[in-house]
Every structure is written in structure tokens, then in C-alpha cells.
Amino acid sequence: MSGELAMFVFPDEVEKFWSLVDKTEDTSECWEWKSGKGKKDYPRIHLFIDGCRLAHRVSYFIHNGKIDADLKVLHKCDNVRCVNPHHLFQGTQYDNIQDMIEKGRKKTQKGGKNNNARLTLELVQSIREEHKAKIHTPHELAKKYNISYTHVYGILRNQYWPEGV
Numbered sequence: 001m002s003g004e005l006a007m008f009v010f011p012d013e014v015e016k017f018w019s020l021v022d023k024t025e026d027t028s029e030c031w032e033w034k035s036g037k038g039k040k041d042y043p044r045i046h047l048f049i050d051g052c053r054l055a056h057r058v059s060y061f062i063h064n065g066k067i068d069a070d071l072k073v074l075h076k077c078d079n080v081r082c083v084n085p086h087h088l089f090q091g092t093q094y095d096n097i098q099d100m101i102e103k104g105r106k107k108t109q110k111g112g113k114n115n116n117a118r119l120t121l122e123l124v125q126s127i128r129e130e131h132k133a134k135i136h137t138p139h140e141l142a143k144k145y146n147i148s149y150t151h152v153y154g155i156l157r158n159q160y161w162p163e164g165v
């Protein structure tokens with residue numbers, strides 16, 4: 001860990017901050033950021049010294065006094081517009097991804113269903129057949145099909161292209 005993230009919030013900015021929040025007495029409810037229109041965008045606030053900052057990070061800082069420089073501020077409630085400090089916690093990017101997976105929010109398409117796929121099902125089947133028949137090593141397959149050997153291993157383990165996808 002490399003220390004705390006520097007942030008400075010003047011007392012009048014704290015007042016301004018809370019004036020932009022739909023706050024309730026119930027700490028189990030989300031406290032919605034009122035400013036801005038986007039429902040999926042993380043709301044921001046402009047601080048005099050620190051410039052534009054994410055509102056949920058400012059809320060966490062106001063209540064906890066510090067944010068570890070190596071960590072992110074995550075939402076327990078999965079509501080990007082929520083600034084309720086009781087719904088916020090620090091974690092790594094890995095923690096954030098694991099939370100997303102556990103809550104079923106990660107929806108990546110695999111194989112031919114992925115719009116960014118450079119291979120076709122036929123090419124993937126050829127890679128598997130050539131490897132199974134020991135015609136080419138994974139490194140040779142990577143060079144032949146102009147993909148990384150890591151991608152070849154992912155194909156061979158049905159990670160990127162599950163059978164039939």
C-alpha cells in the first residue's frame with residue numbers, strides 16, 4: 001500500500017455536497033445524488049482545491065477522513081448515484097470485479113457471440129483439431145492465427161470459446 005489519497009474538502013463544500021443529495025434518516029436506503037441526469041453515470045462534484053471528483057468518493061472521504069491510494073471506493077448497493085457512506089467500502093479492482101460476478105452483473109459474451117471476436121467457430125475448431133493431432137504447438141498456432149498464445153490456451157481450455165459457441 002502506498003499511503004492515503006490526498007483530498008481536501010472545505011466546510012462550505014461539505015454543505016454544498018449534502019444539498020445535492022436526497023438524504024433520508026434511514027441509513028439502509030440509498031442516498032441519491034440529485035445533480036445531473038445520467039442514471040448510469042457516476043455523479044461528480046467540483047471541489048475548489050481538488051477539482052472534479054466522484055461524488056461517492058467525496059462522501060466516503062467526508063465520513064472516514066481518508067481513502068487508501070491503492071484502493072477504490074465501491075458500492076454495496078450497486079447504485080452508482082448512491083452516496084450513502086454506509087453503502088460504501090474500500091476495495092481493490094479485483095474486489096470490484098468479484099463483487100460484480102457474485103451479484104450476476106458481469107455479462108460478457110463468449111466466442112462468436114462476442115462482437116469483438118476475431119476468430120470464427122471454424123477457425124477455433126481448426127485450432128483445437130491441429131493441437132489435438134499434435135500438428136502445431138500452442139505457440140505455433142498463435143503465430144499461424146495471429147493471436148496470442150494465451151488466447152490459444154484459453155481456446156483449448158474452453159475458456160474463451162466454450163464448445164458450441
